[in-house]
Amino acid sequence: MDAHQKVLLVDAGSGFYRVARYPLGDFFGPVDLGLHLAGRYNSLNFGVGLLAGSILPGSNRLIFTGFSTNWGGFYVSTMGGAGLVFDNLGINLVSLVGKAPTPSILYLNRTHGEEIEVRIEPVEVHKVWRNGRGGVYSLLDHVFERFGGQYQTDPRILATGPAAETTDFGSIVSVPIADGKLSTVDTWAGRGGFGSKMLQQHGIAAVIYGGTFVDEDFRDRKVADQWFQDKYNKKLSAKDFEATVKYRYDPKFETGGTFGVNYATMGGRVLAFNYRTIYLDEAERLELHQKFVVEHYLRQFNEETIAAKQQHICGEPCPAVCKKTNGPFKKDYEPYQTMGPLCGIFDQRAAEKLNHRADAYGFDAISVGGVLAWLLDCLDQGVLAPDELGVASRPAFSPAGFAIEADSMHNAELGCALLDGIVQRRGRLDLSEGARKLARRWARDKGKQVLDPFVYVAFARKGWIVPNQYWTPGALSPMPIMGKYYMYYGNDFLPPRSLGRINAERFRNELVMDNLGACRFHRLWAEEMLPEIIGALFGKKDEYLSRIAVTASRINSRNSSIFWESERNADCVYTFLRRQREVENNTRPELLAWLDKFHRDRREAALEFWYEVHKGIHESLREF
Numbered sequence: 254m255d256a257h258q259k260v261l262l263v264d265a266g267s268g269f270y271r272v273a274r275y276p277l278g279d280f281f282g283p284v285d286l287g288l289h290l291a292g293r294y295n296s297l298n299f300g301v302g303l304l305a306g307s308i309l310p311g312s313n314r315l316i317f318t319g320f321s322t323n324w325g326g327f328y329v330s331t332m333g334g335a336g337l338v339f340d341n342l343g344i345n346l347v348s349l350v351g352k353a354p355t356p357s358i359l360y361l362n363r364t365h366g367e368e369i370e371v372r373i374e375p376v377e378v379h380k381v382w383r384n385g386r387g388g389v390y391s392l393l394d395h396v397f398e399r400f401g402g403q404y405q406t407d408p409r410i411l412a413t414g415p416a417a418e419t420t421d422f423g424s425i426v427s428v429p430i431a432d433g434k435l436s437t438v439d440t441w442a443g444r445g446g447f448g449s450k451m452l453q454q455h456g457i458a459a460v461i462y463g464g465t466f467v468d469e470d471f472r473d474r475k476v477a478d479q480w481f482q483d484k485y486n487k488k489l490s491a492k493d494f495e496a497t498v499k500y501r502y503d504p505k506f507e508t509g510g511t512f513g514v515n516y517a518t519m520g521g522r523v524l525a526f527n528y529r530t531i532y533l534d535e536a537e538r539l540e541l542h543q544k545f546v547v548e549h550y551l552r553q554f555n556e557e558t559i560a561a562k563q564q565h566i567c568g569e570p571c572p573a574v575c576k577k578t579n580g581p582f583k584k585d586y587e588p589y590q591t592m593g594p595l596c597g598i599f600d601q602r603a604a605e606k607l608n609h610r611a612d613a614y615g616f617d618a619i620s621v622g623g624v625l626a627w628l629l630d631c632l633d634q635g636v637l638a639p640d641e642l643g644v645a646s647r648p649a650f651s652p653a654g655f656a657i658e659a660d661s662m663h664n665a666e667l668g669c670a671l672l673d674g675i676v677q678r679r680g681r682l683d684l685s686e687g688a689r690k691l692a693r694r695w696a697r698d699k700g701k702q703v704l705d706p707f708v709y710v711a712f713a714r715k716g717w718i719v720p721n722q723y724w725t726p727g728a729l730s731p732m733p734i735m736g737k738y739y740m741y742y743g744n745d746f747l748p749p750r751s752l753g754r755i756n757a758e759r760f761r762n763e764l765v766m767d768n769l770g771a772c773r774f775h776r777l778w779a780e781e782m783l784p785e786i787i788g789a790l791f792g793k794k795d796e797y798l799s800r801i802a803v804t805a806s807r808i809n810s811r812n813s814s815i816f817w818e819s820e821r822n823a824d825c826v827y828t829f830l831r832r833q834r835e836v837e838n839n840t841r842p843e844l845l846a847w848l849d850k851f852h853r854d855r856r857e858a859a860l861e862f863w864y865e866v867h868k869g870i871h872e873s874l875r876e877f
Contacts, residue, residue: 256791258286259344260300263359263371265455266351270371272344277303281787281797282768283346284329285804287318290348291327295320297450299411299442300346301336302770303787306470308477310493311772311779313337313569315427321445322453323421323620323687325716326811328445328734329767334568335427335440336770338409342369343466353456358396362404363464374400378458382415388613389414389426396459397435407431408463409568413448414615415676417458420684422617422718423448429568437581438565443617444718444736471790480789484782490572496777497573501564508555509564510577511586516551521836522724522744525594526650527630528708528821531724531828535836541652545599549657553601558584573774582609590722591622596629596668597650600658603665610669614676619736621675623719624688625668627707632667636703637695643680644670689717693818701820708822710735711815726826730756731814731867733874738773739763746833748843749862753869760874761805768801806876816863823859827851 258275280286287298297319304312315335321328342363349359353373360372378392385391392412401408407430417423424443429436442448451457471477478488485492502509506517521538523530523546530538557563557579565576577584582605592598592607611621631637633650648667649660674682684691689709696704709717710729718736720728727741730752740756741747747755762780763773769787771779788794817823830848833839850858 258282258346260286260290260346260348261342261344261361261369261371262348262350264351265349265353265357265359265373265457268371268373270369272369277791278793278796278800281793281800283316283770284318284764284768285800286346287316287329287348288327288804288807290346291319294348294350295454296348296350297447297455298346298348299339300344300770301339302768303345303791304471304783305336305770306340306468308472308474309489309771309786310571311569311573311775312770313340314767314770314772315339315442316767316770317425317442317445317447319447319450321447321716322449323446323617323716324718324734324736325713326733326813327808328447329737330425330442330445330447331767331770331772332411332425332427332442333440333772334429334566334571335409335411337569338407338463340468340470341406341464341466342462343464343468344369349451349455349457352454355456356452356458357456358400359457359460360400361460361462361464362408363466364405365465365467369464373457376458386613389615390613392459393426393428393435396461397430400461401430401433404463405465406463407433408461411442411451411460411462412615413452413458414613416614416616416621417448417452419676419678420446420616421449421687422446422620422684423452423615424617425451426612426615427568429566436565436568438567438576438578438583439612440567440576441618443619446617448615476789480782480785481778484785485778492778493775494572497571497575497774500573500575500774502559508551508559510558510575510584512554512577512584512589513551513559515586515590516546516554519546521832523594524590524722524724525599526597526652527595527626527706528825529630529650531825535832537652545652545655545657546594550593550599550601550604554579554584557601571772573772575774579605587722588618588622591619591626591719592668593622595622595626595722597626597648597655597664598661598668599655600661603658603661606662607665607668607672610672614672616672619722620688620719621672623708624675624684625671627688627692628671629664629667630706631703634702634706636699636706641681642671643674643682687715687717689818690715704818705820707819708825709819711818713813713815716813724825724829726829726862726866727752727756729817729822729825730870731812731816731863732756732760732870733809733812733814734760735814737763746830746837746839746841746844749847749865750869753866753871754873755869756866757805757809757870757873760809761801764801764805765798768804803876806874809870809874812870814867816860823855826859826862827855
């Protein structure tokens with residue numbers, strides 16, 4: 254196998270490009286190499302791991318890296334399946350610098366052993382977004398119609414939407430293409446605002462790539478089976494099938510996928526109405542979860558998606574078949590949580606309406622759902638007036654007397670109007686510099702009550718991201734990269750210093766997978782086995798693990814996390830601790846001590862808790 258990382262460096266402004274080689278050992282994959290290139294050129298990088306195209310399931314994620322427009326620091330975002338076609342280019346990474354003078358399409362094509370053909374083609378992106386299916390979907394159609402016939406095999410397309418132009422948290426979408434047809438199963442590099450970076454900083458609205466180059470991929474199943482037999486006493490396929498049961502179908506809960514299993518198991522940990530459920534007692538939360546979620550929202554999903562076996566792959570052969578759908582609508586937990594219960598929406602028709610509008614615009618779905626929930630909360634409290642946001646009504650934002658179908662649809666339509674306003678910069682909805690800066694500006698005018706309901710993790714001066722949708726302190730940690738699973742999100746209590754340390758361990762383990770382009774849905778074997786496989790194939794297991802530790806340390810050296818600016822952030826932590834004592838019957842002395850601190854002075858306790866997590870992170874992510 255080739256012992257180099259091959260990088261296609263493309264200047265979008267001039268069209269100049271060249272291929273650079275980096276020895277294996279200096280760098281191992283798209284994260285450590287992307288960190289190097291981003292630090293040198295502020296480039297947007299996307300590529301695959303060393304195992305792309307191999308027989309190892311989940312090894313074909315496309316990894317995006319660079320300095321994020323909305324987080325403000327170095328970021329990593331991943332897209333399912335899109336690496337399989339990228340591998341046909343015969344390179345490991347594209348590094349994009351410069352800016353095209355007009356919105357353009359980056360065209361990459363390679364036929365057999367010939368040089369990669371690179372073109373920068375202008376596109377009337379606003380006209381395209383307005384026509385056809387609208388937004389990102391119209392751009393996917395346009396690019397395929399315009400260039401798809403120039404490929405000998407099915408290519409893959411990356412596209413942005415209007416959110417990439419008007420906000421700092423636009424994402425990048427792609428769909429598998431098979432037999433000359435675009436799938437409706439979209440996959441996203443959603444977190445980190447890389448769609449905004451690609452369009453605003455590089456002038457690239459879309460990328461189409463593909464080819465017929467054949468390189469040396471690991472395909473020896475007998476050897477792989479022996480590795481897994483030695484480690485787990487199971488063949489590769491059997492171990493992977495066991496590891497991905499949650500994402501396919503879990504018979505214990507009679508449902509599957511992140512949506513099904515998470516909603517089936519959360520119970521009193523439900524988050525709804527912009528996190529207001531943290532202030533309810535456990536009986537009220539359990540009642541809400543049972544009536545609104547289990548008996549309606551989850552029931553619809555199970556009947557329409559699970560029973561109907563509407564499940565698909567992301568573009569590579571994989572037993573997880575994790576893409577759960579209902580017709581054209583893909584049902585993942587976090588988008589259908591932030592633009593579901595968090596926005597006061599508990600009906601699939603209403604959630605589909607809002608999620609589809611956000612997807613067409615090309616938003617980071619989790620972040621925009623958190624922003625919408627905050628805006629709806631402010632409207633409900635009267636902190637913001639409808640005319641300030643360019644809408645005509647207020648939401649139904651309390652479980653008392655909530656009509657599931659009617660009120661869910663009302664909130665979804667109000668959410669769609671807010672999305673339209675954000676994209677059009679209507680009223681006071683200018684998110685071009687991010688929701689955190691907008692919230693702080695409003696707070697100076699209206700008082701801190703407009704900022705306090707907004708739950709986000711802050712980074713540096715303007716950086717922000719809506720956290721993962723789990724009621725746990727780990728989701729609000731001061732890590733160098735947040736909004737992903739580079740932290741501990743378990744439901745148990747850990748003293749904050751210990752939480753920081755286990756966050757750091759989780760960070761390194763996730764980097765083990767991301768730097769090889771591996772899907773975390775396979776993590777029950779991938780974290781352990783991938784370094785072993787690098788050792789077997791390249792003789793560099795120890796070097797790989799050492800490079801991961803160094804990369805984690807260097808990313809953390811730029812850690813500019815900011816103490817929680819919103820009162821609701823601190824309240825999420827305090828109520829989590831209180832629930833541990835009152836509901837989970839946890840009597841650990843450390844927990845009781847922290848509860849006492851929060852009772853005596855909530856703000857001082859929150860600051861101390863945050864800093865203790867921070868200490869655990871920094872003492873664990875030191876290079877030496």
